[in-house]
Amino acid sequence: MITIDPRTKLVLIAITVLFSMIIPTGICTCVWVFLVTLLGIFLGRIKKTIRAAVIFAVLWLVSIYVLPMLKGTAHTSIWVWLGLVFKCYPCCMLAGVIVGTTQISEFMAAMAKWNVPRTVVIPIAIIFRYFPTLKEDWGHISNAMALRGISFSPVCFFKNPSVVIDALYLPVLVTASKTADELSASAITRGIENPKRRTSRLDIRFKLTDVMVLFIFSLTFIGSAIYAGGYV
Template sequence: MNRGSNIVYQSGNHAYGIPFDPRTKLILLLELDILLFMGRSLIYEAGIFMFCALILLLGGQSKTACKCITAFILFVITEHIIAPYLLNPWISFIHFIVVVVRKVMPAFMLAKWVVATTDVSTFVAAMWKCHFPQSAVITTSVIFRCFPTICEEWNAIKTAMKMRGIEFCLKNIISRPTETTVHMLVPLFISALNISDELAAAALCRGLDNPGEHTCMTEISFRWYDIVFLGVTSVALAIMVILNIRGYSL
């Protein structure tokens, strides 16, 4: 059965909008992360952020996009409200946190979009098609499967600690910081080590180390929207590089 160009990435019963090519996602993530730190003005930063939000909306992550847009607006408002009081060290620290989180938010948005909308087997097929080294393919596939599993472990640990009265919350962090941190992080680290070993073994059992040709039911190819988004980001990156070399900054 040839699923061809009509493939829609799915997880359970949820479709993820426009099926961008996995290579497009990685290139967009890389180029937009570079663009984030090549401009200084709020207008420039807002433009990059809205472009990232547009990608999430088209990619099926509308809830995440709306939440991030709301958070971005709140950060901008907070920054302007506390700007006259920066002589206060605590206000200055809050301002620093707000600015840093606001600047790196687009990178986290795109990273979440890539992980949430990219099927592991599809991403591995794209890496094989790009002739990545075998070690890189196995490592990346394990990492992609590791994040969702660790999130499940984190939720299970929080539930267990809540039943024991050591809930991971601000109150316990302040009143019992050592006990709360130990009871949450130690099980998480142990679970992460076990999960990584098990996923690596599972990847080898599925034949990822097979030196022969690998097959995939999903067709890996660039479509018109991949070319459009890659073209826009590549042109923007080239323009910003030229402007920065000539001493101009937006």
């Protein structure tokens, strides 16, 4: 297991977004997803990274073997959907790895090293805390409603839409609003608005690992651009 600087992760996100924008979907996308998979495994997020890679592989096989068998509207609809998925998948997969392996304290310390304005850092830090908390509340509500035989499944929704909305979706909306207020109050209580420069016990600095990761991803990006441009 390795660790890399949060700033390196942000650079990787930027490179991946640029990759998805300018590199056509093809074998280069598979190579990039493979790189992200290796990165996730080395960062310790093994199960979820492998699961995401398997899902990508299944979708890729569908596009190769199943899609050519379809005709008409079905072929066009699935082709457009898969094209969008393949464009977004590397970014979403890498984002999941980064969010799952980066603590808020590490992110704040890294942004302080870069002298990023606190007006930018504070909202991002609160967002990082917001979604995991909301996911936990979602799980509690789902478990409670499961005792009454109510779930988020499409079948249950079409059978009793009013009951599902009243018992599941409304509590989630109310919880989301309360969670936002509670996180904002918690951040203020911890002195997040203090204009003084914060100290940190975390050792945030670029290491050899960061250089190697950036080099590999940058080299792959350049190679993909050359390959996609027809120069090889």
